[in-house]
């Protein structure tokens with residue numbers, strides 16, 4: 001059986017219990033070496049064969065999977081964060097479907113969740129925004145035109161931008177067209193790793209601050225008024241608001 005597993009954002013304690021159990025059982029692990037914390041490989045048994053997919057192409061990854069598969073082995077494909085976000089997991093699953101090879105997906109803690117934890121913020125604040133956009137700016141990989149940064153920024157929702165911190169100047173300029181220049185923005189570098197860094201500014205100031213700290217990769221840009229302090233209290237814990245689990249108190 002093949003297991004696609006979300007390794008979590010970095011801290012090895014942030015893999016799920018289910019994911020860790022499979023790592024311990026694995027006969028083969030193919031891990032995304034550029035971002036997965038190598039500490040996680042310590043859970044593997046001595047005889048486990050370990051491959052770093054950073055040095056492999058899709059065909060080579062599938063080759064390892066199919067050559068080991070027939071023999072009742074436990075094969076783990078370890079992706080960073082959660083594999084459903086920029087994981088390039090779909091192309092692997094489709095090939096496995098074609099070959100009739102079975103697999104399961106075990107989710108992980110995405111880096112955008114670790115970033116909120118590091119910032120100690122909530123992405124969905126009542127009266128501010130109830131929407132979270134996960135996106136990237138086009139670089140070597142294109143983004144459909146209808147998802148331009150300007151179009152998404154016009155909603156003034158919470159926006160989390162992956163894979164783009166090296167283009168922070170252009171990104172901030174384009175974000176300003178929707179949010180306004182004084183909107184708060186934070187850059188979270190290596191959320192949950194020991195070297196985690198948080199840079200806070202506005203769309204006007206962030207470029208200089210990020211350049212000063214020389215952050216060029218493994219960071220998320222998060223923007224929106226959820227970073228501010230104006231919001232309404234939630235209905236969920238409002239004593240005059242009744243719901244399924246609680247009736248009104250006087």
Ligand code: SAH
Pocket residue numbers: 009010035079080081082083084085086087109110111112114115161162163164188189190191192193217218219220
């Ligand atoms: N599947 C992953 C994302 C993979 S794309 C997830 O769910 O998190 C790789 C990008 O994710 C990086 O360029 C960076 O923008 C972001 N990223 C991954 N780990 C991160 C971390 N610990 N802190 C901040 N950003 C991270």
